[in-house]
Amino acid sequence: MAMALHQVQKQTQTMIMTPQLQQAIxxxxxxxxxxxDEIYQEMLENPILEMAAPTDxxxxxxxxxxxxxxxxxxxxxxxxxxxxxxxxKEEKIREEFDWENYLGEYSSSPSSxxxxxxxxxPEETPGFETFxxxxxxxxxxxxxxxxxxxxxxxxxxxxxxxxxxLNEDGYLMSTxxxxxxxxxxxxxxxxxxxxxxxxxxxxxxxxxxxVECLTLQLERFGLKDSLATVICQKHLKLLEKxxxxxxxxxxxxxREEVMAAVESLKSLDPRPARAFANTDPIYVIPDVYITKVGxxxxxxxxxxxxxxxxxxxxxxNMIADKTAPDETRKYLSEKLKGAAFLIKSIxxxxxxxxxxTESIFKFQRxxxxxxxxxxxxxxxxxVAEDLNLHESTISRVTSNKYVDTPRGVYELKYxxxxxxxxxxxxxxxALSSESVKNRIKLIIGAExxxxxxxxxxxxxxxxxxxxxxxxxxxxxxxxILGFPSSNERRKMF
Numbered sequence: 001m002a003m004a005l006h007q008v009q010k011q012t013q014t015m016i017m018t019p020q021l022q023q024a025i026x027x028x029x030x031x032x033x034x035x036x037d038e039i040y041q042e043m044l045e046n047p048i049l050e051m052a053a054p055t056d057x058x059x060x061x062x063x064x065x066x067x068x069x070x071x072x073x074x075x076x077x078x079x080x081x082x083x084x085x086x087x088x089k090e091e092k093i094r095e096e097f098d099w100e101n102y103l104g105e106y107s108s109s110p111s112s113x114x115x116x117x118x119x120x121x122p123e124e125t126p127g128f129e130t131f132x133x134x135x136x137x138x139x140x141x142x143x144x145x146x147x148x149x150x151x152x153x154x155x156x157x158x159x160x161x162x163x164x165x166l167n168e169d170g171y172l173m174s175t176x177x178x179x180x181x182x183x184x185x186x187x188x189x190x191x192x193x194x195x196x197x198x199x200x201x202x203x204x205x206x207x208x209x210x211v212e213c214l215t216l217q218l219e220r221f222g223l224k225d226s227l228a229t230v231i232c233q234k235h236l237k238l239l240e241k242x243x244x245x246x247x248x249x250x251x252x253x254x255r256e257e258v259m260a261a262v263e264s265l266k267s268l269d270p271r272p273a274r275a276f277a278n279t280d281p282i283y284v285i286p287d288v289y290i291t292k293v294g295x296x297x298x299x300x301x302x303x304x305x306x307x308x309x310x311x312x313x314x315x316x317n318m319i320a321d322k323t324a325p326d327e328t329r330k331y332l333s334e335k336l337k338g339a340a341f342l343i344k345s346i347x348x349x350x351x352x353x354x355x356x357t358e359s360i361f362k363f364q365r366x367x368x369x370x371x372x373x374x375x376x377x378x379x380x381x382x383v384a385e386d387l388n389l390h391e392s393t394i395s396r397v398t399s400n401k402y403v404d405t406p407r408g409v410y411e412l413k414y415x416x417x418x419x420x421x422x423x424x425x426x427x428x429x430a431l432s433s434e435s436v437k438n439r440i441k442l443i444i445g446a447e448x449x450x451x452x453x454x455x456x457x458x459x460x461x462x463x464x465x466x467x468x469x470x471x472x473x474x475x476x477x478x479x480i481l482g483f484p485s486s487n488e489r490r491k492m493f
Contacts, residue, residue, distance in 0.1 A: 020338075024345045028352065029396040032285045035349075036306055043307070048315050048332065048339040052308040138170065138276035139163055145200045158183045158193040162206060170205045170273030171213065204272035211236065217268045227253060227261040239265065242490055286404035288357045288412075290368070297368055299357055301350055302404075309343055311336065352389075356397045359383045360415050367415070371407055373439070377419035377432040423468045436467060437477045444483050452489040 030038055043049045142163045150156035161183050165174040172194070180190040198206045203220040207213035214232045223229060230251065231239055238246045239262065247258050289300045318324050319332045360383060361367075366374035380391040380398075387394075398412035419430035443461055447453045453461075455474045462469050483489065 020341050020345075023342065024348065025396070027342075027345050027349045028393070029399055030349075031400045031402075032287045032302055032306075034400075035346075039307055039309070039346075042342055043309075046335050046339050046342075048312050048335045049309055049342070050312050052310045135278070136276070137278075138166065138168075138273045141276060142166075142197070142200055142205065146197065149196055149200070154183070154185065155189075155193060158185055158190055159197050162190075162194055162197050166206060166273070168273060168277060169271040170202070170207070172206050172208050202269075202272045202275065204269065207272075210270055213270060213272065214265065214268050217272075218264070221264075223264060226264070227251065227257060228264040231258075231261055232265060242487075284402050284409060286409055287353060287401040288403040290357075290361065290403060290405045292368075292406055297361065297365075297406075299354060299361070301354060303350075309339075309346075311339055352393070353397055353401070355387055356383060356394060357403060357412070359386045360398075360412065362386070364415050368405060368407065373435055375415070375417065375432040375435045377417050377430050379416055421468045422466050423463060431467060433477070436462070436469065437481060439465070439467075440474060440477050441481055441483075444478070444481075444489075447489075449489070449491040452486040454486045 027035065027038065043051070143160065146156065146159045146163065150159055158179065161179050162172065165172060165179065167173050176187055176190050176194060179185075179194075180187045183190070185193075194206060198204075198216055200206075204213040204217040207216055211233055215229060218224060218226065218229050218232065231247065235247055235250050238250060244255070244258065244262075247262075248255055251258060286302055289302055291298050291300070315332050316336070319329055319336060321329075360378075363378050363382060364376060366376065380394045383389075383394050384391045398416070401412050402409055403412055414434070417432035417434050420433055420436045421430050439462065440458060443453065443458055455471050455478065458474050458478075459469060459471050462474070
């Protein structure tokens with residue numbers, strides 16, 4: 001049978017991810033700080049976009065407030081499509097625009113979806129780091145001291161190499177032989193240099209293991225030949241097990257003396273470089289604020305610091321000017337189209353975040369009234385069905401966004417939680433896992449430090465409160481909360 005080519009006409013439906021849709025999806029999943037950076041980047045690339053001056057803000061305040069209410073309250077299905085990145089239908093923007101009529105829809109007033117923000121550019125606004133002192137690193141701190149201690153250039157080089165081989169906890173990661181080979185020195189000279197480096201501040205620095213680290217600190221405090229040093233060098237395993245009777249038998253000392261020695265060891269720091277760790281705080285800017293006014297909770301979007309956008313009037317006039325070159329008008333028309341869609345996407349992003357937050361706390365009203373103990377189990381599908389949106393849209397809206405509530409600042413994802421069933425009763429009375437974690441935290445916090453509760457005992461207490469939970473689940477939640485096992489929590493005295 002001979003093969004031949006034939007033309008076949010076939011009609012299919014496919015989803016086309018237009019650049020406009022991709023931009024809407026991207027804006028939807030950005031948090032407050034990322035959105036601000038994205039807006040400034042778009043302003044650099046699009047000459048049509050510019051920030052409104054303060055006078056423009058004042059003139060447009062009434063219009064903005066009205067537009068914001070319409071943005072929040074409108075239930076227009078077409079606008080929902082810009083927020084739905086789930087694969088549902090999206091309008092394809094392919095038609096030709098009558099720019100003379102289109103320009104009238106977007107005046108030079110600022111975007112109503114953006115709040116009161118400074119008109120300064122990021123380059124003009126000083127960062128918070130400008131007003132804070134830089135933190136001294138461990139290497140800088142030790143090198144500064146070593147400059148006064150080193151006897152000659154070769155000695156300084158050996159000490160500098162030792163300092164450079166310390167890890168973040170302050171322990172020496174290389175052997176003396178390796179350092180001697182690197183600096184082309186004798187092993188005895190390197191040992192002597194290491195001993196002097198170990199005398200620098202903080203105490204216990206440049207130790208090769210935990211025993212040496214604690215011993216160096218005891219020597220610094222004048223306890224070189226003390227009972228604490230003996231425990232550190234010979235009986236550290238018994239101390240780790242908190243076996244006080246075993247320590248008394250091994251040391252042949254009475255209980256009071258051993259307890260005093262243990263107290264000395266407890267005052268030491270097994271990580272001497274802890275104070276120099278790079279643990280700068282991570283600041284969270286809430287995207288949504290919830291405040292209580294009377295008996296109701298009011299939701300407001302955080303728009304502080306976001307620039308107000310408007311369309312450049314000169315370029316708009318150039319597009320309408322028939323005498324302008326066709327290439328220029330075509331270029332500016334494309335940029336105007338992009339600028340208009342950006343403003344509309346920001347409107348839709350703010351409206352979608354508001355609606356999702358409103359829906360979440362319609363389900364979680366008890367959390368606002370009474371706290372974490374009354375957090376209800378909820379999944380993305382609950383909010384998606386309530387708003388007639390796709391679950392992927394809800395996921396994008398709640399990712400990496402925070403809400404400031406009267407109960408504290410939480411990520412929006414925090415309120416979606418798996419259920420923990422009851423031993424008896426209706427299935428609708430199930431608790432959220434976060435609520436159970438909070439109960440475990442309270443139970444451990446109220447236990448006797450000398451007789452800490454085992455995981456099985458915590459299970460029995462929770463079952464006494466009609467909560468059906470397995471021991472391994474309690475162990476997992478305990479580890480998530482940062483609590484060690486009962487043996488490690490037990491205090492010796």
